Amino acid sequence: MATSTKILDQKNFERTLIRLAHEILEKNKGAENLVLVGIRTRGEFLAKRIAKKINEIEHRDIRVGLLDITLYRDDLRENLSQPILRGTDIKFDVSGRDIILIDDVLFTGRTIRAALDELVDMGRPASIQLAVLIDRGHRELPIRADFVGKNIPTSVNEKVKVSMKEVDGEDGVNLIELTEGES
């Protein structure tokens, strides 16, 4: 049996996004050169929400792109189950822009490695900064986030489940403890 603990409820989820938006603006001294790139699936919705918050704070529209890192995964060679390709959708030139790369959970760092490789194939950004809702540790590559919603120390047999209104019907983050044999 898996047990589930709530880490962020709807209200704190919202507050966390507002704080991330402020931190991003503070560090970049405004939104002038910023673009957001969300990693599919939940990074897409996080990016769109953060863009909306930035717009509310700065009264400036900020462009959002979507990244599908499937073609850059390092485990395709291992012939696991084939992931569905949803496609990358970035309708602006990334060169010279400050990119905020957004994902829901930072874990091994392998997704971010793939995302960085894909982004630099599309041009030469001025900078790439990483924003994640949850950092759960257990890195396998030298990658760290610039903006973190919440740090959660986890064990490897726990799973962090981020839910969002757009796909799951409600906002929230749960820590799920898996018992032997589940993963």
Added chain:
Amino acid sequence: MPLVSKHLLGLEGMPKNDIQTILDTATSFREVLERPIKKVPTLQGKTIVNLFFESSTRTRISFELAERRLSADVVNFSADASSVKKGETLKDTARNIEAMKIDMVVMRHAAPGSALFLSKVIDAVVINAGDGAHEHPTQALLDMYTIREKFGRLEGLKICIVGDISHSRVALSNIYGLKTMGAEVAVCGPSTLIPRNIEKLGVTVHHKIEDAMRWANILNVLRIQLERQDRVFLPSLQEYRKYFAVTKERLMRVRNDITIMHPGPINRDVELSADVADGEHSLILQQVLNGVAVRMAVLYLLGTRS
């Protein structure tokens, strides 16, 4: 959704979901082709052999580009440079190549059914790049992709394939694929170049090009392959041109807004007049570009399949 099929031998009997998946996946690769660096690391470490027993320029280049843009290692093998001339059988050639640890084979061969045969004697994934007058599945897939890109759908559209239907693997693959996807298909050409009983595949036959133009949303005009006709099916090219050429003048008389496709290479002013081939309703260059994306999709889906 992963493909049900392990190989791509033809579109006959291919599930609708598989065709759908290939076309949807190709959209992602069209985006890759618009990037400054048109290359992704997806098939790194995979080796693909292009086995061409029949000459081909554009299909081979299109496959090779698709393979390289997925970062696969590519080996080319063409009949004139090979041991085929020394009398080696297809089976021996294939087994020898497979002994060199390759993952996928893209093959063109003059014998219908050769791709199926190959898939039974080797373990590698086989992609049919044309087997005689049987099938040429990637051409039909890229035709369908191009139609879908322009019209947003395939279902309910009327496509007429014009020319030498009897000797055409492009026609057969298009018929199978389009019918599966819910399009209406007709063929048009001289009766000597239309197979008997083709109606059994669910297609309509037009013997007058004007009738085809009146009926169709899209004309897919085939090359008149003089090199493939060992017997004489046409009195002369002049006669074919007189009755079946798709020309501006003819289109103006019947319907001018019809979409024109051609798998190439074009015999300009034989089956298709130059002004129509280069005209605003022509999708011919779009087909060429989409060909690379569609082949990348096929290679990706079959090459990473568990």
